[in-house]
Amino acid sequence: MNMKLENFAKSRGVFASLYKVLADMLSRPSGKLGLSLVCFHIILAIISPAITPYDFKVMDADLILKGPSALHWLGTDNLGRDILSRTMLGGRQALMVTIVATFLAIAWGGMLGILLGLIGGWIENSILRLVDAFLSIPWILFLLLIVSVVGLGNAILIPTLAFFYGIPVVRMSRAATHDVVALDYITAARARGESRVTIVRKELLPNVLDILLVEGAMRWSWMLLAFSSLSFLGFGVAPPAADWGLMISGSRSYMAIAPLAVLAPVVALSTLIIGINLSADALAKALGIDRAQKAPV
Amino acid sequence: MIKLVLQRIVMGLVTLVFVSGIVFVSVEALPGDSCTAYLGRLASGQRLENCRQDFGIERPALIRYAEWTTGALKGDLGISMKRNKPISDIIGNRLRNTLLLGLSATLIGVPLALFLGIIAGLWRDRRPDLWISMIAIIAMTIPEFVNATLLILVFSIWLGWVPGIVTTPPNAPMIEFLSDIILPVAALALVMTAHILRMVRTSVINVMGSDYIQMAILKGVPYWRMVFKHVLPNALLPTINLVALTIAWLLGGVVVIEVVFNYPGLGRLTIDAISDRDLALVQAIALLLAAVYIGLNLFADLLTLVANPRLRTMRR
Numbered sequence: 001m002n003m004k005l006e007n008f009a010k011s012r013g014v015f016a017s018l019y020k021v022l023a024d025m026l027s028r029p030s031g032k033l034g035l036s037l038v039c040f041h042i043i044l045a046i047i048s049p050a051i052t053p054y055d056f057k058v059m060d061a062d063l064i065l066k067g068p069s070a071l072h073w074l075g076t077d078n079l080g081r082d083i084l085s086r087t088m089l090g091g092r093q094a095l096m097v098t099i100v101a102t103f104l105a106i107a108w109g110g111m112l113g114i115l116l117g118l119i120g121g122w123i124e125n126s127i128l129r130l131v132d133a134f135l136s137i138p139w140i141l142f143l144l145l146i147v148s149v150v151g152l153g154n155a156i157l158i159p160t161l162a163f164f165y166g167i168p169v170v171r172m173s174r175a176a177t178h179d180v181v182a183l184d185y186i187t188a189a190r191a192r193g194e195s196r197v198t199i200v201r202k203e204l205l206p207n208v209l210d211i212l213l214v215e216g217a218m219r220w221s222w223m224l225l226a227f228s229s230l231s232f233l234g235f236g237v238a239p240p241a242a243d244w245g246l247m248i249s250g251s252r253s254y255m256a257i258a259p260l261a262v263l264a265p266v267v268a269l270s271t272l273i274i275g276i277n278l279s280a281d282a283l284a285k286a287l288g289i290d291r292a293q294k295a296p297v
Numbered sequence: 298m299i300k301l302v303l304q305r306i307v308m309g310l311v312t313l314v315f316v317s318g319i320v321f322v323s324v325e326a327l328p329g330d331s332c333t334a335y336l337g338r339l340a341s342g343q344r345l346e347n348c349r350q351d352f353g354i355e356r357p358a359l360i361r362y363a364e365w366t367t368g369a370l371k372g373d374l375g376i377s378m379k380r381n382k383p384i385s386d387i388i389g390n391r392l393r394n395t396l397l398l399g400l401s402a403t404l405i406g407v408p409l410a411l412f413l414g415i416i417a418g419l420w421r422d423r424r425p426d427l428w429i430s431m432i433a434i435i436a437m438t439i440p441e442f443v444n445a446t447l448l449i450l451v452f453s454i455w456l457g458w459v460p461g462i463v464t465t466p467p468n469a470p471m472i473e474f475l476s477d478i479i480l481p482v483a484a485l486a487l488v489m490t491a492h493i494l495r496m497v498r499t500s501v502i503n504v505m506g507s508d509y510i511q512m513a514i515l516k517g518v519p520y521w522r523m524v525f526k527h528v529l530p531n532a533l534l535p536t537i538n539l540v541a542l543t544i545a546w547l548l549g550g551v552v553v554i555e556v557v558f559n560y561p562g563l564g565r566l567t568i569d570a571i572s573d574r575d576l577a578l579v580q581a582i583a584l585l586l587a588a589v590y591i592g593l594n595l596f597a598d599l600l601t602l603v604a605n606p607r608l609r610t611m612r613r
Binding site for chain 1: 311312315316318319320323324434435438439440441442443446447449450454548549552553556557567568571572574576579582583586587590591594
């Protein structure tokens with residue numbers, strides 16, 4: 001385990017090590033599958049507005065809950081809208097929101113964690129108490145609380161997700177910093193009289209980065225889960241937008257007649273989440289971090 | 298030993314105080330208050346003033362916080378304006394129903410997870426492990442509402458074995474729920490099993506690689522004897538804590554599953570309260586769920602202390 005960690009930390013340049021990690025991930029079947037699923041969904045999200053066969057919000061009273069046909073490959077939903085088009089578009093907002101929120105969460109959580117690990121003392125302890133307190137509020141309750149009082153929309157969802165999912169990152173990156181801070185090269189840097197900023201930037205960050213990367217991949221999949229659960233519950237994306245969670249909740253009552261209206265977004269959402277998780281697993285293995293033993297906080 | 302136990306209990310209490318603070322402050326800091334939420338579009342002028350006067354909202358936040366927390370300690374969670382009833386009356390039956398759901402899922406999920414996790418750990422990277430791990434990663438990553446919807450589609454629509462949604466009223470006796478909860482419990486247990494079995498698997502693998510197991514193998518201890526005497530006690534101890542954390546994390550999933558199955562528990566009440574903007578009720582539920590979480594963690598901590606003699610002297 002340590003071998004790989006050192007390799008990553010020592011190898012020259014970000015791109016060289018990134019290439020190595022990618023190659024390692026692709027050498028595993030699960031990593032290959034995971035990365036291709038993720039890439040497929042990202043590419044689909046980018047190009048889907050140009051290639052959908054129908055407009056996602058056009059309703060047709062003659063085509064309500066029709067099965068698959070040559071014109072509508074996956075049939076139509078309860079308002080006569082084309083399911084294939086809606087499924088292709090359904091991940092755009094979820095992907096955009098969760099990717100931005102993941103980066104923000106890792107950035108603030110990681111930075112605060114490193115600082116706490118470096119400073120220590122009562123500040124560290126009291127902030128950690130606060131972190132524990134936040135973690136004992138069920139995620140869905142926290143998100144619903146904010147969304148219900150402040151309102152819906154991406155401008156609220158992104159910072160809320162970034163804030164809430166950054167909290168466990170604080171703990172993780174503090175723990176990782178603690179492992180590093182006691183090592184000789186940090187003492188050496190301190191003895192050389194390096195400033196704290198330099199120590200963080202040159203010594204700590206590169207060594208905590210791989211743990212943050214794996215954390216980020218995991219947080220991403222949980223945020224996606226949270227985002228789609230929210231829109232399923234009616235607190236995320238507003239209709240008539242095409243979103244997988246919303247599509248599943250809207251078509252649920254007609255499942256007996258048009259199962260594809262539910263199954264298509266289910267398959268799309270599941271493949272994306274499974275893809276992210278497989279990639280996260282492969283990334284963790286490539287970086288030599290064991291993630292299975294951690295509780296999903 | 299006693300000092301350690303007390304320390305854990307105090308830590309739990311401190312966390313609970315922090316949580317009550319966070320819940321209170323977040324509702325307080327957000328724009329609007331219970332009265333604007335309650336009155337909705339009518340919230341202006343005299344009506345708003347009267348409402349605030351009636352419910353004492355114009356008083357300083359600190360005093361209201363003190364009242365709220367001391368009331369909660371006595372079991373009085375305040376009054377829901379929307380429902381015009383004491384919150385403890387509303388929550389009572391709902392909490393019981395959710396506990397029924399959660400406990401049933403735990404009783405099925407945890408033993409199953411231990412069994413499968415041990416098998417996967419002992420046969421690491423061979424066929425049983427590959428299958429178990431693959432199914433586990435799929436089950437734990439797919440959102441609960443997707444699992445639940447698929448279960449309804451297959452078992453109640455296509456096969457017609459069990460009812461798809463619960464129609465029993467919230468205050469019905471528990472026995473009436475037994476046929477209703479099959480699918481919700483299955484959906485919840487699926488996710489729970491997947492999470493816990495992965496932890497058990499890793500733990501078993503770690504112990505199997507340790508020196509004392511190598512020693513036991515070299516000594517010629519029969520395989521299954523070694524598994525039961527040496528591997529399992531050491532592998533399962535650290536998972537107690539993780540199991541508690543996971544169960545608590547799954548509280549979020551309970552909310553979604555209750556909505557999907559229309560199950561009259563605390564989760565659906567939460568959604569209803571939020572749709573109605575019944576802030577007092579939301580606050581109360583948040584505090585309650587957090588208390589459950591902290592309680593579970595405390596219980597797991599103490600259980601680990603009792604079960605693992607090594608921790609009693611060591612400071613963690």
